[in-house]
Amino acid sequence: xxxxxxxxxxxxxxxxxxxxxxxxxxxxxxxxxxxxxxxxxxxxxxxxxxxxxxxxxxxxxxxxxxxxxxxxxxxxxxxxxxxxxxxxxxxxxxxxxxxxxxxxxxxxxxxxxxxxxxxxxxxxxxxxxxxxxxxxxxxxxxxxxxxxxxxxxxxxxxxxxxxxxxxxxxxxxxxxxxxxxxxxxxxxxxxxxxxxxxxxxxxxxxxxxxxxxxxxxxxxxxxxxxxxxxxxxxxxxxxxxxxxxx
Numbered sequence: 394x395x396x397x398x399x400x401x402x403x404x405x406x407x408x409x410x411x412x413x414x415x416x417x418x419x420x421x422x423x424x425x426x427x428x429x430x431x432x433x434x435x436x437x438x439x440x441x442x443x444x445x446x447x448x449x450x451x452x453x454x455x456x457x458x459x460x461x462x463x464x465x466x467x468x469x470x471x472x473x474x475x476x477x478x479x480x481x482x483x484x485x486x487x488x489x490x491x492x493x494x495x496x497x498x499x500x501x502x503x504x505x506x507x508x509x510x511x512x513x514x515x516x517x518x519x520x521x522x523x524x525x526x527x528x529x530x531x532x533x534x535x536x537x538x539x540x541x542x543x544x545x546x547x548x549x550x551x552x553x554x555x556x557x558x559x560x561x562x563x564x565x566x567x568x569x570x571x572x573x574x575x576x577x578x579x580x581x582x583x584x585x586x587x588x589x590x591x592x593x594x595x596x597x598x599x600x601x602x603x604x605x606x607x608x609x610x611x612x613x614x615x616x617x618x619x620x621x622x623x624x625x626x627x628x629x630x631x632x633x634x635x636x637x638x639x
Contacts, residue, residue: 394410394411394412394413394416394420394421394424395410395411395412396408396409396410396411396424397409397411399507399509399510399522399529400509401522401524402524403524403525405488405524405525407522407524407526407527407528407529408425408426408527408528408529409510409528409529409531410424410425410528410529410530410531411502411510411511411530411531411533412530412531412532412533412543413532413533414532414533414534414539414542414543416543418543418546418547418549418550419550421530421543421547422547422550422551425497425528425530427469427495427497427528429551429553430467430468430469430495430551430553431466431467431468431553431554432463432466432467432468432469432553432554432555432556432637433468433469433470433471433548433551433553433554433555433556434459434462434463434468434469434470434471434555434556434557434558434633434637435470435471435472435544435548435555435556435557435558435569435573435578436459436470436471436472436473436479436480436483436557436558436560437472437557437558437559437560437562437566437569437570437573438478438479438559438560438561438562438563438566438583438586438588438589438590439477439478439479439560439561439562439563439566439588440477440478440479440482440560440561440586441478441561441563441587441588442561442587442588443561443586443587447585447586447587447622447623448482450622450623451479451482451560451583451586451622452482452485452486453626454583454622454626454629455479455482455483455485455486456485456486456489456490456626457626457627457630458626458627458629458630458633459483459486459558459629459633460486460487460489460490460493460494461490461630462630462633462634462637463493463494464490464493464494465634466634466637466638467494468494468553468637469494469495469496469497469551470483470487470494470495470496470497471496471497471498471499471544471547471548472496472497472498472499473498473499473500473540473544474497474498474499474500474522474523474526474529475498475500475504475505475520475521475522475523476520476521476522476523476524477520477523478561479560479561480498480523481523483496483523484496484523484524484525484526485525487525487526488525495527495528496525496526496527496528497526497527497528497529497530497547498522498523498526498528498529498530499529499530499532499540499543499544499547500520500522500529500530500531500532500540501531501532501534501535501536501537501538501539501540502531502532502533502534503533503534503535503536503539504516504518504519504520504534504535504536504537505519505520505521505522505531506519506520506521507521507522510522510531518537530543530544530547537565538564538565538568541565541568541569541572544569545569545572545573545576548576548578549576554637554638555573555576555578555579556578556579556580556581556633556636556637557569557570557573557578557579557580557581558580558581558583559580559581559582559583559589559590559593560583560586560590561583561586561587561588561589561590562588562589562590563588563589566589567589567605567607567608567611568607570589570593570611571607571610571611573616574610574611574614574616574617575614577616578616579616579617579618579636580611580614580616580617580618581618581619581620581632581633581636582594582597582617582618582619582620583620583621583622584598584619584620584621584622585621585622585623586622592604592608593608593611593612593617594619596608596609596612597612597617597619598619618632618636620632
């Protein structure tokens with residue numbers, strides 16, 4: 394395990410931990426030096442296929458819904474950490490409220506393209522780190538999804554009330570959502586955001602047949618709540634507080 398700092402072009406600095414997949418969560422958390430949060434908010438999924446209107450709604454929900462609750466409750470936000478999709482939106486939302494909450498990105502090192510990272514990837518499906526995150530854990534893996542187990546293990550290690558938010562998403566998000574409900578965490582599905590989120594919403598809301606046993610298990614876990622992407626941020630704040638404080 395190694396620990397470094399990275400300075401982005403916007404002047405922001407972040408702590409970067411690089412660790413193998415079998416490094417203990419405790420060792421990583423000790424190295425990160427993040428104060429124990431009172432709650433954890435996980436963000437899963439992407440923004441593939443979303444039109445500009447729904448992207449704008451999502452950005453508002455993150456800025457005026459998620460981050461105020463994180464600041465109020467002393468919650469840590471954890472996501473995939475890259476400059477893409479919902480992770481970029483979350484980074485921008487946190488940047489709009491400087492100093493109010495911390496944002497931890499967990500990503501596979503082999504897919505990160507930042508030249509400041511030793512051994513950074515130059516492959517076509519790589520991604521750069523989002524520059525408004527305060528902390529990163531880069532897992533020694535060359536595939537997207539290779540970081541999932543570590544992300545969930547770190548969330549568990551904080552031993553705090555935890556809510557996962559699913560936006561859009563594909564196969565990796567499906568596995569993350571399944572493990573979240575198996576961990577006993579509540580899952581807030583952003584209905585109307587497309588792909589996996591809408592598939593799951595249809596099963597939960599309308600009783601449609603699930604396309605897989607995993608989707609069926611998530612839908613029938615009793616831990617799923619639905620929130621429409623076009624609903625007000627104030628409503629999202631109330632929902633998140635309820636889910637994290639109960």
